[in-house]
Amino acid sequence: MLAEVSGRRHRAGGARTELTQQTRVGETLIRGLVRAQLALALQLSAVVLVGLGGLPWLFAIAPSVGRMTVLGVNLPWLLLAVLSFPFLVAVGWTYVRLAERNEQDFTDLVQRPER
Amino acid sequence: MTNDLVVPAIVAVTLATLGIGFYGLRLARTTSDFLVASRVVSPTWNAAAIGGEYLSAASFLGVAGLILKYGVDVLWYPVGFAAGYLALLLFVAAPLRRSGAFTLPDFCELRLGSRRLRTLATVFVIFIGWLYLVPQLQGAGLTLATLAGSPYPVGALVVAVVVTANVALGGMRAVTFVQAFQYWLKLTALAVPAIFLALQWQADGRPAVTPPDGPTFRTATTVVVEHRAVLTLPDGQSRLVNPGDELTFAAGEPVPEVSGAATSTTDWLLPSTAGSDDRGLFATYSLILATFLGTMGLPHVLVRFYTNPDGAAARRTTLVVLALVGVFYLLPTIYGVLGRIYTPQLLVSGQTDAVVVLLPEAALGAGTTGRLLAALVAAGAFAAFLSTSSGLLTSVAGVISTDVLGRGSVRGFRLATVIAGGVPLILALNVSGLDVSQVVGLAFAVAASSFCPLLVLGIWWRGLTDAGAAAGILVGGGAAVSAVLITVLGPPLSGWPATLTAQPAAWTVPLAFTVMVAVSLATRGRTPADTGRTMLRLHAPDSLRL
Numbered sequence: 001m002l003a004e005v006s007g008r009r010h011r012a013g014g015a016r017t018e019l020t021q022q023t024r025v026g027e028t029l030i031r032g033l034v035r036a037q038l039a040l041a042l043q044l045s046a047v048v049l050v051g052l053g054g055l056p057w058l059f060a061i062a063p064s065v066g067r068m069t070v071l072g073v074n075l076p077w078l079l080l081a082v083l084s085f086p087f088l089v090a091v092g093w094t095y096v097r098l099a100e101r102n103e104q105d106f107t108d109l110v111q112r113p114e115r
Numbered sequence: 116m117t118n119d120l121v122v123p124a125i126v127a128v129t130l131a132t133l134g135i136g137f138y139g140l141r142l143a144r145t146t147s148d149f150l151v152a153s154r155v156v157s158p159t160w161n162a163a164a165i166g167g168e169y170l171s172a173a174s175f176l177g178v179a180g181l182i183l184k185y186g187v188d189v190l191w192y193p194v195g196f197a198a199g200y201l202a203l204l205l206f207v208a209a210p211l212r213r214s215g216a217f218t219l220p221d222f223c224e225l226r227l228g229s230r231r232l233r234t235l236a237t238v239f240v241i242f243i244g245w246l247y248l249v250p251q252l253q254g255a256g257l258t259l260a261t262l263a264g265s266p267y268p269v270g271a272l273v274v275a276v277v278v279t280a281n282v283a284l285g286g287m288r289a290v291t292f293v294q295a296f297q298y299w300l301k302l303t304a305l306a307v308p309a310i311f312l313a314l315q316w317q318a319d320g321r322p323a324v325t326p327p328d329g330p331t332f333r334t335a336t337t338v339v340v341e342h343r344a345v346l347t348l349p350d351g352q353s354r355l356v357n358p359g360d361e362l363t364f365a366a367g368e369p370v371p372e373v374s375g376a377a378t379s380t381t382d383w384l385l386p387s388t389a390g391s392d393d394r395g396l397f398a399t400y401s402l403i404l405a406t407f408l409g410t411m412g413l414p415h416v417l418v419r420f421y422t423n424p425d426g427a428a429a430r431r432t433t434l435v436v437l438a439l440v441g442v443f444y445l446l447p448t449i450y451g452v453l454g455r456i457y458t459p460q461l462l463v464s465g466q467t468d469a470v471v472v473l474l475p476e477a478a479l480g481a482g483t484t485g486r487l488l489a490a491l492v493a494a495g496a497f498a499a500f501l502s503t504s505s506g507l508l509t510s511v512a513g514v515i516s517t518d519v520l521g522r523g524s525v526r527g528f529r530l531a532t533v534i535a536g537g538v539p540l541i542l543a544l545n546v547s548g549l550d551v552s553q554v555v556g557l558a559f560a561v562a563a564s565s566f567c568p569l570l571v572l573g574i575w576w577r578g579l580t581d582a583g584a585a586a587g588i589l590v591g592g593g594a595a596v597s598a599v600l601i602t603v604l605g606p607p608l609s610g611w612p613a614t615l616t617a618q619p620a621a622w623t624v625p626l627a628f629t630v631m632v633a634v635s636l637a638t639r640g641r642t643p644a645d646t647g648r649t650m651l652r653l654h655a656p657d658s659l660r661l
Contacts, residue, residue, distance in 0.1 A: 020651075027647060030647075030650060033654055033655070034650060041206055044205055045202075045205060048201065052194065052198070053400075056396060056399045056403075059385075059386035060386070060396050066187075066385045066386045067385065074385070076187050076190075076385070076386050077187060077190070077448075080190035080194055081190050081193070081445070081448040084197075085194075085442070085445065086441070088194075088200075088201050088437060088441060089434070089437055089438050089441055091201060092433070092437045092438075093434060096431060099209070100427065103427075103656035104656075106656055107658055107659055110659060111659075
């Protein structure tokens with residue numbers, strides 16, 4: 001495995017070497033990726049924090065919202081027991097798409113031919 | 116009133132579990148086959164297996180029971196149990212898979228290079244694993260006692276023996292197939308009766324879930340009290356009932372108010388409001404924090420990620436798991452709600468955990484359909500006990516065999532499995548008064564206050580040190596463990612002390628994070644020299660193959 005990696009290192013060169021040799025350039029590259037992925041994760045957590053985490057607070061300060069009914073079902077029941085699950089899946093799906101895009105951008109940057 | 120179809124259904128599930136385990140055994144030849152299923156498990160199988168392993172007695176029985184008893188405020192349990200996978204996906208899944216860590220102790224050593232931290236993590240993995248195993252075995256004892264009239268220890272013993280044998284002989288490869296099968300079984304076992312129940316409710320003229328005068332008994336009912344409680348009768352009189360008391364109610368008579376449960380319609384139907392119920396609001400947020408952040412720290416959840424081929428696959432698998440688990444959690448609410456109409460006697464007897472298994476016969480009558488559906492639900496419940504216990508046992512045994520016995524051999528793993536299964540069985544046989552979902556909730560709180568900060572900071576923050584991690588786990592996790600021990604073993608509390616110990620996550624999780632960051636900053640010199648290399652390994656895209 002190590003031999004394979006070091007063999008490849010000689011051939012590929014460029015940004016790949018910067019990464020594996022942990023030069024300052026390589027370090028900056030990977031820090032950028034980590035920051036982008038963390039920012040993405042935090043942004044989507046904020047969406048959930050407001051979208052779901054805000055509900056108990058909303059019901060607590062505005063009891064009338066809790067008493068509203070939609071199709072004969074009280075709003076809190078509808079939101080929590082039914083709609084929260086598709087909401088979570090949608091956030092997860094968005095994350096997977098955007099995280100993969102971040103990684104693709106990083107890969108393109110690293111594998112860009114040297115000029 | 117015992118159902119003669121229940122035992123055959125449970126035997127069939129058990130035999131199917133053993134059969135698939137045996138099929139897996141023929142495929143498992145080397146130690147690596149045994150422990151990580153050789154990483155050739157396909158993502159769909161793996162996602163179904165993770166879902167199957169995760170949906171425990173607490174999800175299958177406990178959630179519906181809680182909804183029957185407390186109403187809207189406990190809907191956060193299913194939401195949180197599902198949302199835990201989102202937190203896992205956002206912060207942990209891909210980097211953890213790339214780290215190559217098989218267990219939480221492995222991750223400690225890989226990231227921070229400390230043997231002592233590894234030992235500390237081992238202790239917490241075993242504690243959380245056992246805390247989570249006991250209610251599974253209890254649920255099995257309760258279900259079999261309720262439906263087949265067997266003594267309580269029988270169900271617990273059956274599950275413990277089957278699971279220990281299966282894990283010890285088949286290892287994880289077998290477990291993967293068993294778990295995937297059990298996800299679909301559990302989904303079917305709740306979904307099919309739910310359809311019949313909904314049709315029956317229509318046929319009965321859609322009786323109101325929350326009639327203006329409170330719930331009433333539909334038929335003449337005799338209730339045997341299981342838990343000490345104070346009943347408030349409709350004429351305003353209150354009466355103390357003790358376990359073993361028999362109460363008889365005529366058809367149409369209102370259900371008395373039971374201390375501790377939300378019998379009155381408003382409490383059950385509407386969320387806590389500010390001012391009048393600040394403790395309720397605190398408990399809700401604490402529960403949200405524990406379930407959202409606790410999932411990633413559960414030992415049996417983590418092990419599964421190693422069976423994904425790479426980080427990107429781990430991410431996609433987690434998304435599928437989130438969807439599968441979300442579909443499942445649509446169902447327990449139906450049981451909890453219809454339980455208000457068809458099985459209000461459980462509120463009086465205190466056995467609300469039995470609502471899922473009793474509801475089909477209560478609503479549809481003891482005819483063939485009702486009995487068949489009850490048997491199906493019982494089979495699903497047993498699938499829940501078997502699969503979650505298998506997963507927990509595999510991970511606890513894995514940790515015991517590598518970190519305590521110090522042997523990586525198949526034989527060491529088998530010995531470790533027997534130890535890991537024996538201890539919770541003894542505990543389950545001796546303590547029977549614990550509430551299934553509450554104990555599971557406490558396990559989540561301990562995981563959220565110990566391993567969640569370790570994983571999140573370990574993956575995203577270069578500054579974490581071994582001393583900081585250990586201090587955070589000891590203080591935050593230790594506080595949560597103390598709260599658990601006080602709740603389970605201590606004297607009954609009331610007011611704020613009761614809320615702070617029964618739902619500790621809202622103060623123990625921030626405490627763990629704060630201590631971990633503060634001590635790491637104070638011991639800055641101890642950051643491992645290879646942190647840069649580890650971060651590269653955790654975060655570099657798989658396609659680069661660095």
